[in-house]
Amino acid sequence: MxxxxxxxxxxxxxxxxxxxxxxxxxxxxxxxxPGYEVHELEMPEEYWDIESAEELHRRVGEQLRSQR
Incomplete structure (x- = not known):
């Protein structure tokens, strides 16, 4: 992703x-x-079933923060 x-x-x-x-x-x-960054992530399959963009962005954000 x-x-x-x-x-x-x-x-x-x-x-x-x-x-x-x-x-x-x-x-x-x-x-x-300018001011934006692109990340390439391998996400669990369950993330593909999330229908809400807000929920997906929240969970992906948590994943990004846990990798820092």
């Missing part, structure tokens, strides 16, 4: 590439602008 954080370390966006993209599918990457 790609995670975008702001200067305070708060998660402001996430992106998960498809597991098995088709040959013709576009690819994406997050690039942080």
């Amino acid at each position: 790609q995670v975008l954080t702001d200067k305070a370390g708060d998660v402001v966006g996430t992106y998960r590439p498809p597991k098995n993209p088709h040959k013709e599918d576009p690819t994406f990457a997050i690039h942080g602008g």
Whole structure:
């Protein structure tokens, strides 16, 4: 999962590439602008079932803080 954080370390966006993209599918990457940082994380499968962006960002933020 790609995670975008702001200067305070708060998660402001996430992106998960498809597991098995088709040959013709576009690819994406997050690039942080000034004051933002992109992190690459391996997250447990249960995170993919979280429907609320707010809940996902909270839990991913906790994961990031635990790795520092």
